[in-house]
Amino acid sequence: MTEPYRDGWIALHEAAYYGQRECIEILLRGQPGMINKRSNKNQTPLFLAVSRCRVDCVELLLENGADPDIPNAAKETPILKACERENPEILAILLNHGALVNKPCTQGWTALHECVCRGNVEICEMLLRAGAKINARNMYGISPLFTASQSGKVESLRFLIKNGADVNTQANDGATALYEASKNGHEEIVELLLSQNADPNLATKAGLLPLHIAAQRGNDGQRLLSNMNYPLCSQSSVKIVSMLIPVTSKARVRRSGISPIHLAAERNKDEVLETLIDAGYDVNATLSEDRSKMYEDRRSTALYFAVVNNNTDATEMLLDAGADPNLDTFSPLLVALRQGCIQTVTLLVEHGADVNAFISTHPTSFPGTVMFCMKYLSLLKYLMDNGCDALSCFQCQYGSNPHPPLKMTRHRDNTDDIGEEPPKVPVQFCEMISADINSRWAGPIIDVLLDYVGNVQLCSRLLEHLDSYEDWAVIKEKSEPPRPLMQLCRMKISGLLGRRRLKHMGTLPLPARLIKYLKHEERNRDDDF
Incomplete structure (x- = not known):
């Protein structure tokens, strides 16, 4: 009867757990000293009876001297467990036997925290009458009002505010109740807090205001909370942002x-x-x-x-x-x-x-925009039509002389290392196009670029590329000077118009055929040129 077995339980634990009042009476007559015996998880018979809502057993144990303040291994007291079970009858019995109302669990969570997050105002009132601290903070600095705002419990929040809870309480990370309500998309909570003069310009330690988090997380938070049976409102973040905008200091936003x-x-x-x-x-x-x-x-x-x-x-x-x-x-x-x-x-x-943007950390002798669209010839042509510098792609410092061997480095077309120290020597077009990922497109790329330059001299490396594939011979022939008069005229007119006007060519008072000519569309047989 007194020897522990499963999980350190004795017969008294078993009787309390299953609500066997008569067994409890018999066991206590034989061994009254076992009334506060703890299991391996530090659970007393009283704690187990409270957990299972065994009202008559709770009364009997307390009348026989059970300590109402012995916590389990997580430092949860019977009174906290009664709040978790939302059982006002058991709570009243515990309070009448002197249970400590503000004793926290391991994380500093009190009975008031527990009933607030469950929205049980009746139990909240009982705790406050018994002396519960309305602004108690757990180990993270979270107060009951913060908990109500975080969990979207409007009635609990109204009750706490009515009884003097601090609406501007901040957790250890600086977050306020208004911040948490905005984060989780609780529109009604935000409205209530603002009506009670909650400060929208209190920032977290990360410098973020409620408006920041509402813009970033409002709907995301609601999706998460919807899985916890909280109401889902797809427009909550927009409405909350609209409420916060007029009361948020733009100077405070800039400071963030x-x-x-x-x-x-x-x-x-x-x-x-x-x-x-x-x-x-x-x-x-x-x-x-x-x-x-x-x-x-x-x-x-x-x-x-x-x-x-x-x-x-x-x-x-x-x-x-x-x-x-x-x-x-x-x-x-x-x-x-x-x-x-x-x-x-x-x-x-x-x-x-x-259209001639460069990459500061990876300097090139030609626009960085060209490098990023070598696989997309339509984009390359679009850039050229809008004034991208094609001529720089053919200005190689080695010219027709032999080029030094290529350095076999990984071709980079991402921005992961944008903060790295830039190389001292700019990469030339002929080097970039020789990278494995680009070389198979060398001929078509050069072909497009030639449409946007006059007489140019291809360097030895570009010529090597054009010689490497039989079908590219026509491109090599196209590059040889002198270029056709039509092409030279096109380049001259384009130069006179300038890059800015080229971007808005369609709005210029030019003949439609001239615009097609400047866009290299005269080759289209469907056009009447």
Whole structure:
């Protein structure tokens, strides 16, 4: 009867667990000293009776001297377990026998935390009358009000505010109740907190405000919470952002080093992004240096995030709102070219992206844009039509002389090492096109580029490429000077128009046939030239 067996239980544990009141009475008459005997998990018979909601057994044990404050191995007391089971009858019995109402578990969680997160206002009232600390904090600095906001328990929150809970309490990481409600998409909670003067300009230790997290996480948080039987509202983040915008200090946002515009673009929150733009948030806001360094490519603008995500809707929205496509260290146009997305490329070029953008960490003697579209000839032609410098691709320092052996290095067409020290000698076009990944396209690439230059002299390495494949002989012949008069005239007219006008050629007062001629479309037999 007194010898432990499974999990260190004795017969008294068993009787309490299964609600055998008569057995408890018999056992206690024989061994009254065993009433607070603990199992291997530090569970007393009282704790087990509370866990199983055995009201009559709880009463009997307490009347026979059971200690109501002995916790289990996780430091959970019977009173905390009664709150977890949402059993006001047992809670009242424990309180009447002097149970400590503020005794925390291992993580500092109190009985009030427990009943608040379950939305049980009746039990909350019982605990407060018994002396529960309304602003008690667990080991993470989380108060009951913070818990109610985090879990979306509106009635619990109203009760706590009514009884004097601090609406601006901050957890150890600086997060406020308003921040957590915004993060998890609890629209009604946000509205209630703001009505009670919760400060929307208190930042976390990471420098983020409630508006930041609402722009970034609102709907994501709700998807997660929906699996926990919390209501799902797909528009919650937009509504919360709309509530936070008028009360959030833009100066405080700037001080954070990151705009909610960045976060909305990063997470593809297009509706949130539109709301922020309409509210006047700067589409050209740049990340602080410290935040930019968190990304290997040193990105800086919301436009870059949109382009990296291949989000053409967000890209167009930002550009139409005045986003500058040339602010980032690594041009968004280069990203779009690498992705091979003609729609994004077109949007960027039409809004002034530099078609001759270079890569600062990988200097080349020709535009970096050319390097990123060698596999996409239609994009290469589009860039050339819009003023990309083709001539630099044929200006080799070795000319017709033998070239030094190629260094067998990995061809890089990504931005993973954008922060590395740049090489001292710029890479030439003939070297880049000789990389394994590009060499099979050498002939067609050279063929396209020749349409945008006058008389040029191909270097020995380019000639080697053209000689390597029989069908490319016609391209070699095309390159030999003198170039046709029609081509020389085309280059002269294009030069007189200038790059800016070439981008908007369709709007110039030029004859349609001349525009087709300048775009190399006179070869199309369907055109009447």
